[in-house]
Amino acid sequence: MAIARKRPTMIELQPTFCPGCGHGVASRLLAEVIEEKGLLNNFVMAMGVGCCASMRRHWGGEILQCAHGRTAAAARGLKIGRPDTCIVTYHGDGDAYVIGLQETLNAAYTNSNITMIVVNNTNFAMTGGQMSWTTLPGQKTTTSTGAGRQSGVPIQVPEMIVNSFPDVAFVARGSTYCAAEINKTKKLIQTAVDCQIQNKGFSLVEILCQCPTNWGMTTQQACNHIRDVVTKYYPLGILKDVEGDGRQ
Amino acid sequence: MMYDAFDLSEKYRVPVEILSEGSLGQMVEPCVMPEFKEGPGEFDWAYTGKYRHCRAIDLELMPMYDVVNCSEYLRRKHNRIMENEQRWESFMLEDAQYVLCSFGLTSRVTKETVKMLRDRGEKVGMIRPISLWPFPMRAFSELPDTTQALLCVEGNDTGQMIEDVALACKATHRDLPIYLMATGQFTATTRGIIETCAKMKAGELKEVF
Ligand SMILES: Cc1ncc(C[n+]2csc(CCOP(=O)(O)OP(=O)(O)O)c2C)c(N)n1
Ligand code: SF4
Numbered sequence: 506m507a508i509a510r511k512r513p514t515m516i517e518l519q520p521t522f523c524p525g526c527g528h529g530v531a532s533r534l535l536a537e538v539i540e541e542k543g544l545l546n547n548f549v550m551a552m553g554v555g556c557c558a559s560m561r562r563h564w565g566g567e568i569l570q571c572a573h574g575r576t577a578a579a580a581r582g583l584k585i586g587r588p589d590t591c592i593v594t595y596h597g598d599g600d601a602y603v604i605g606l607q608e609t610l611n612a613a614y615t616n617s618n619i620t621m622i623v624v625n626n627t628n629f630a631m632t633g634g635q636m637s638w639t640t641l642p643g644q645k646t647t648t649s650t651g652a653g654r655q656s657g658v659p660i661q662v663p664e665m666i667v668n669s670f671p672d673v674a675f676v677a678r679g680s681t682y683c684a685a686e687i688n689k690t691k692k693l694i695q696t697a698v699d700c701q702i703q704n705k706g707f708s709l710v711e712i713l714c715q716c717p718t719n720w721g722m723t724t725q726q727a728c729n730h731i732r733d734v735v736t737k738y739y740p741l742g743i744l745k746d747v748e749g750d751g752r753q
Numbered sequence: 754m755m756y757d758a759f760d761l762s763e764k765y766r767v768p769v770e771i772l773s774e775g776s777l778g779q780m781v782e783p784c785v786m787p788e789f790k791e792g793p794g795e796f797d798w799a800y801t802g803k804y805r806h807c808r809a810i811d812l813e814l815m816p817m818y819d820v821v822n823c824s825e826y827l828r829r830k831h832n833r834i835m836e837n838e839q840r841w842e843s844f845m846l847e848d849a850q851y852v853l854c855s856f857g858l859t860s861r862v863t864k865e866t867v868k869m870l871r872d873r874g875e876k877v878g879m880i881r882p883i884s885l886w887p888f889p890m891r892a893f894s895e896l897p898d899t900t901q902a903l904l905c906v907e908g909n910d911t912g913q914m915i916e917d918v919a920l921a922c923k924a925t926h927r928d929l930p931i932y933l934m935a936t937g938q939f940t941a942t943t944r945g946i947i948e949t950c951a952k953m954k955a956g957e958l959k960e961v962f
Contacts, residue, residue, distance in 0.1 A: 517807040547802045565807045567800055583800060590802035 518563035525724030527681040527714020534691045544591045551580040553596025556631045574605030577612040580619045598625040598639045602662045613666040616706040620697045626716035634719030667745045674705035676745040680713040682731035841889035842881040849878030859908040866946040893921040903931045910937030919962040930960040
C-alpha cells in the first residue's frame, strides 16, 4: 500500500493518545510544519501538563516539560535565552486558559515573539474529564451534570486577546474534526510559526479537538459534535492577522 | 546569597528560592556589592534547539522518565544537597549554657544581646540558620556539652523555625528544652530578649518542646 503521508521525524515512537483523539492530529500537524520549515535543529517545544505530556514518550526534538499552566512564561524565558530559536508551546485549554490564563495573557500583553498551540477539548481530559472554563453549557463532565447553571459562559481566550491586545501578530482557531479543517489548521500553524520567524510578535492557534474518551462518544460522534455544537460557540477562522488578508 | 542562588541552581539543577524580609524594603544602609562575575557559559544540559532523539529511549540521560530509577535519582540528589549545602552562623557557642536561635533581621538584635550578656559574664551563644532547606542540622550537632536549653527568638507571631530546631535536636540526640520568644508585630529589643532569658533561667517560661 502506498504511504499517503510520511511520518514526521519528530514522532519517533507510537503515540499513546486514546484512539481517535484530536491531540494525535494536532501534534502531528505541528511536527510536519516544523520539519517542512527546516526547523528541526532550531526548535524547542514548551510542553504543558495534560494529555499532551504523554508526548515526551514518543516525540524527539527538544521538549521542555513546564509546570502546569506556566507554559507561556517558560516559553518566553526560552525565547529570551534563545532569540533565534523557534519556540512553540503545546498544551490544553486547562493549561493555557485556566490554571495558566495569567501566563497566556501576559505573553499576549507583552506581544512576546512566541507561538502558542492550544488544544481546546472543552474539559480537563488527563485528570478524568472535569469541567473547565471552556466546558459548554449543558455539557456533562465528571464534575458537572450539564443541568442548570453549574458552569459559567465558556471563556473565549483568542477573542479576549484580540480585543484587548490589538498589537499581537496572529490569532486563529482551527479544528481536527474533518480532513478539510485539518488542512486549514495546518496553514494556521504555518502562518503562526512564520510570524515568529519574521519577528512579528505573539501568535496563538487554538485547535478544537475531539476527546472521545471523556465526551463518552465514538470518534465520529465526537467529530460531528465539534461540527454541530462546539464550533457554534467557538467559531473557526482567523481572528487577527498582522498582514491583513493579503497572506491567505 | 544571590550569586549562590544562581550557582547552586545550575549545579544541582533545582529551583532556589530566596526568602527575603519586608523590612529590607523599608530600610536604608550602606552595603558592599560583590564583585561582578561572568556567567559560566553553556551547560551540557542547556536547551539549544538542536534535535535530540526521543529521551524516553535514553533512560540514562533522563532518569525522570524511568519510574523505578527516578526515585533513586531524586533521593541521591536530595542527599547530596543536604550533605553539602547546610549554611549557618555559630556565634560564641563555646561553653554556652543557653543558645539563642534566630534568623533574619531579628538575629541582628539577638547577636547584639549575646554580646551584651557575654560582657556580663553570662554563658550564652547563638546559632543563626542561613539555609532554610537544607536546615543546618549540623549546627546543632556542634552544640557544646554545657548547653542546657535553647531559646528561639523569631520575628513572627507563632514561631516558624522552632519545629525545625526541635527536629534538629532530635536528629542529633540532644534532649534539650526549647523555648520561644516570638515578636511578630514589632522588632525584638535587646532588653526584651534579656528579660526573656532571665525568665527562662528562673523557670518562669513554659517550654514548647
Ligand atoms: C499545579 C497542578 N495542578 C493540577 C494538576 C493536575 N492536572 C494535571 S493535567 C490537568 C488538566 C489538563 O487539562 P488540559 O490542559 O485541558 O489538557 P487535556 O488533558 O485536556 O489535553 C490537571 C488539572 C497538576 N498536574 N499540576
Ligand atoms: S483523554 Fe481525551 S484528550 Fe486525552 S488522550 Fe484521551 S481522547 Fe485525547
